[in-house]
Each structure stands twice: as C-alpha cells, then as structure tokens.
Amino acid sequence: MSPSNDATASHEVEAAETEAVTKNLVFVAAERLFALHGFQNVSVRDITAAAGVNLASVNYHFGSKDALLFEIFKRRTAELNRERAKMLHEANDRNAGAPPLRDILAALLTPPLRWLAPDHERRISLQFLIRARSEGTDEIRQVLKTDVSHLRRFSDALLRARPDLSPEEVYWRLHFTLGMLHNNRFAEFDRLNVLSEGQTSEADVVALLDRMLSFAEAGFRA
Amino acid sequence: MSPSNDATASHEVEAAETEAVTKNLVFVAAERLFALHGFQNVSVRDITAAAGVNLASVNYHFGSKDALLFEIFKRRTAELNRERAKMLHEANDRNAGAPPLRDILAALLTPPLRWLAPDHERRISLQFLIRARSEGTDEIRQVLKTDVSHLRRFSDALLRARPDLSPEEVYWRLHFTLGMLHNNRFAEFDRLNVLSEGQTSEADVVALLDRMLSFAEAGFRA
DNA sequence: GCCAAATTCGAACGCCCGTAAGACTTCCCC
C-alpha cells in the first residue's frame, strides 16, 4: 500500500486524521511537539518516540524533517484559509457582495480564535502555525511572502468597505490586525489562563475575539 | 584584569560599545547573527568566526551560549525601556501628569520605531529583541512574563487617560498594540523595502509610526 | 625586567543530530 493513499480511495481525508497508521501518528506527534517547543528544539528522535513508532519513519513517510514540517504547515494553513474563505463568502452573500467592516474582520479572526478554544481539536494546530510563521524554514517564509492570494481577498473586501482609504493604508492596517492575532503565542495564552484562574473557558475566547474585533474595527475606521 | 571592569573604572559604559576588546566583538557579532538567523541557527563557531576571535572566547567571557544571549537581551531591553520611560516622563511633564492617549502610545512605540530607521545603530538590536521575545530561552520568557513593572507604568497611564475602561480592557488593548509592533519582523521589513523600492527611508519609518499610532489610538478610543 | 594575573589559543571530548543502508516482517493479490 502506498503510504499516502487509502486502498479504497473513497474517504482519504476524513479517515486520515484518526487512523492510527504510522504516517499520521508521526504527523500528529510532530505537530504537537513543534507547537510546544519549536522546530529546532525537537529532534526526529523526540517525534518518533512520542508517536511510538520507529526512528526511520519520518524519513520513510515524509522524506526529511524539513519536509515533514512543511507538510504540516501546508495542511493546517489550507484548513484555516478554507474556514476563513467560507466565512468571508457567507458575509458576501448576506450583504450583496459588500459586507460591513466588522464582518470582514470577523471572517479573518473568528476561525483562528475558534481553534484557540480550550477543547478544540485544532488548538495545537494554531500554536503550530503561529510558530511556523516566524520560526519556520526559508521555504515556509517564502510561501508566506509570495502566496498572498488568500490575503488579497480580504484586502479587496476591506478596500470596498473603506473606498476612501488608499490600498497602502488598507494593507498596513490589515498587517496590524494580523499582528494582533499572531502575537497570541504562549506567554499570552498563559495570561489568558491567569485571568480565568487556570482554565481558559470558551467564554474567554469569545470575549477575546470581541475585544480584538472592536479594536481592529476602530482602527480601520480611523 | 577582570573581563567585565575597566581598570580606571571611570567610563565603562561609553567605551564598552566601541572598544575593540574581544568581549565586545563577540557581543556585537552575536547580536547581529542572532537577529538575522535566530538563536538556534547560529553556532558558537559562527559567532567567533564572524567576530574574528577564538572559539573559546564565548565561554570565557560569558560562561555559555545561553548566558550570552541573555546578556544581550538584558542590555538591549534596558536601553529600550529607558528611552520609553524617558518619553513617558516627558509626556507627563508636558501635561500635568495626565497625558493624552496618543502621547502615551507614542512613548511606547516611538523608541522601537526609531531604532528601526535605516541607519540607526540599534536597527539590528530591535530585530534581535523581537526574535528573542518569541524564540528565546525559557529564562528570557520567564523574565518577559514576570518583569512587567515597565509595562505597568504604561497601563497605569492609559487607565488614567481612559478611566471608563476596565483594567482588563486596557491590558488587552495594550497587548494588541504590542502585537502590532512585535509583528514587524523580517518578512515585514521586506515589504517595507518593496514599498519604497529597495531602500527603506527615514520618511517611511515616520509614516509607519504615524499609521501605527492612529490605528492604536482609534482602538483605544473604541 | 620580573611576576602573577588575565587573556588567547589550539585541540579535543562527549554528545546528539538527521539520514541512510540493509535485513526483516507484514500484507495483498493472483
């Protein structure tokens, strides 16, 4: 059996996540360890030990440690972008193609903030993505810089909502908004925990999203 | 002679930066390499080679690679905080102890943005600090989390300027503002360069500061 | 000009890393 295809070829994606095949054990373990400790601080031996598989599995199934990181990054980024695009699309439908500022920003910020919720299965994925964005390989940074087609949809929508602003201005404010989001790394999770005395609740995440939206919306209205 | 004291003990700080003693060569080379490539991606051999000194110098003068990182972090953080505190103090003097929102935020954002200017001698230091904040050792992250006395002065001032906001709200909005700032890492420097066709000018940095201030101020007024 | 302390130097140690090679086992199809 090829390492990447289901034999029946009927439900690869759904089963891929939970199936206990070696490749997925490695994928999940690596994502968690990378998110918690950073790419450089996690060895292939750490990953395979945590996954309970053989040392050679990483190179057999992914080619190299770098390729593994890149594969995780690609998959999670695609998932996040899909959720964002869906929300933006829905906002467009609701508002005849010209959604208000807050709806556009909500489409950008709600998916990642949802992932951040305490029991969300993508919680660790978001931490991984934030880390990969700044600590990743040159290849990842290259993708982030060149593949801006996804962000383009948001800057276009924002420009339509605030046609009096110059494209540069919109670009920078979008950049600021993403900065607010990406800064939610570990130390800040901790603060979130402190505020709610050790347990981040779903309500805290909703409140955080609200605060971010209000702040960013005001910034865009300035 | 002790490695850390001047013999005359009359002008340690001023001379320390430019004096071509080994310890400072290591300090400067390490700061640059850490800022450009990250802590984990720079070896002691890289540092000593770039500084033109012997391999053992790092351990002789600083004790270990980790301690070297921490020392750079401490010095640059202190310098940045000093400039910020000075600006906040001046804003207080100008406004009878109750400066307007924008002046407080300017005291927070202007010093790092000044460092970012094209020919500023602290340009690389700011990149180092931003990197160290997220990629640094546990010791650094511990300091960032526990030593909040410096930020406290700003949140207090902000609370006085917006007494209708709850302390939590002020805290989060301050956190958002810092996120905007800290996101100005490399990929974003590149974009800055693209906008001005290869050369970041002083004017671009001033414009960026203006944009950030307007965005953050509006966010705080929301 | 001498002595002791400070510094520099070359060399090496022990460790862990990513990766690869080759033998072995499991699985599926005919």
Add this chain to the structure above:
DNA sequence: GGGGAAGTCTTACGGGCGTTCGAATTTGGC
C-alpha cells in the same frame, strides 16, 4: 501459498554542536 511490494526495524555513519583543558601569550603593577 507463493511472490512481490509496502512497511518496519536495527544499526551505524558522518558531522556539527557546546564546552573544557592545558599550554602559550599578553598585560599591567612594582
């Protein structure tokens, strides 16, 4: 149930890492 592909396992290679050690050299006070 035999054969070949797919996967797993053991083992080890080559190399870079941070750090250390002892000898050589430089420095500054007397």
